[in-house]
Amino acid sequence: MSETMKAVDIKGGAGPIENLYIADIPKPKATGAQALVKIKAFGLNRMDLLQREGQYPVPPQAPKTLGVEFSGIIEAVGEAPERGFKAGDEVFGLAYGGAYAEYIAVSTHMLVHKPSELSWEQCAAIPETWITATQAMYLVSHFAPGKSILWHAAASSVSIAGIQLSVADGASKVLATARQDEKCEFAVKELGATAAFNAKTSNWVDEVLKATDGQGVDIIIDFIGADYFQQNLDAVARDGVIVNLGMMGGIKLREGTDISAFVRKRVTFKGSSLRSRDEAYQGKLRDQLVEHALPRFRDGRFKLLIDKVLPWEQIQEAQRLLEENKTKGKVICTIE
Known part of the structure; x- marks a missing residue:
């Protein structure tokens, strides 16, 4: 041999x-x-x-x-x-x-x-895709049926898994973002998301708030990092959890970032890797x-x-x- x-x-x-x-x-x-x-x-x-x-x-x-x-x-x-x-x-x-x-x-x-x-x-x-999505949902953000959840990068492999897990396991709303209309349509029609928003051409925070009757979303799974940091704080619900799994949008926060939501909304921010x-x-x-x-x-x-x-x-x-x-x-x- x-x-x-x-x-x-x-x-x-x-x-x-x-x-x-x-x-x-x-x-x-x-x-x-x-x-x-x-x-x-x-x-x-x-x-x-x-x-x-x-x-x-x-x-x-x-x-x-x-x-x-x-x-x-x-x-x-x-x-x-x-x-x-x-x-x-x-x-x-x-x-x-x-x-x-x-x-x-x-x-x-x-x-x-x-x-x-x-x-x-x-x-x-x-393995990597579905185990990462499982980890982010259950072990890190403590998802339970009835919670709402937002997956960024809707057509990424982890979000494809996560959206399906969320729908199957009783999320009240499964929301998503992507930077192409085709990918947003894919998340809704192929994966079963409640709604998906083009982060390039729309104000996705406003859309998330509309979709949740102004309450915000309970869990956000993010791969973008710095570019979405402020928007995630604006879109998350009171006592919500933001899980960061990647930094495709950079690691340096913009000047003027407002972190008051951590106290006002009792937000939990977690970083994780598998x-x-x-x-x-x-x-x-x-x-x-x-x-x-x-x-x-x-x-x-x-x-x-x-x-x-x-x-x-x-x-x-x-x-x-x-x-x-x-x-x-x-x-x-x-x-x-």
Whole structure:
């Protein structure tokens, strides 16, 4: 058996898309509770772009190879795998890194058995996206049926998951924003959002207040950061929660930002990330995904939306699609 494998590497360790190439690197080995998985498909995420540029804080246990979600077949297991996982099993899962490769060594506590109803590409689109949405809704913002919720970046993969979870789990109103009319229409007609507002051409705060009878929205899930900070405070309800998962709109607040809503409305602002969490925390989220969402994937109640599938030899083009911010759903790469 070969001691090496092919994986996506970055010339110079960091840089532009053009620095991505496929190289030969040492093949990992499964130890302890790990499995060695031969990868069939992997999903791309915005954190991959930041990591490629050297701007993402990678957890110390992560390999330098990009990629955190994948599907494939277990080739071998370590000496103490989680019960129920063995060589030959078809699985998908979440990792701290290393998914842009032919093989990955990953904890069996973060694996899920692949349902026969789903393709390799669909399964590779699930872990990071749906677990992040689950975490933001339940563990961070404490969503409960009857609460209203707003998802920014409506056509992003996490919001596609979150909107569907919110509708299915009894939100009183599921609102969304995007910067294109087409994406707003998509959120309502395809995902079931109550309403979606074009953040580029409308005053989305006014629209949110109208949609909630002037009360504001109970939970806001935000990926934009500084550019929406003031508007989020204006749109959130009393005792509302704002969860920040990204900073696509910058990290520096504008002069004149009014933070009085923190006291007037008793607002809670939380920042969160998934990749930096320990294995036990991630394992609980995996279990919640399996119990709560997997049956809905299998029978088609939840849509797994994939914008583009490319062979991994076209990794530069795949990341370019993400960088252009024109996708609705996941970009997936396959390995033959």
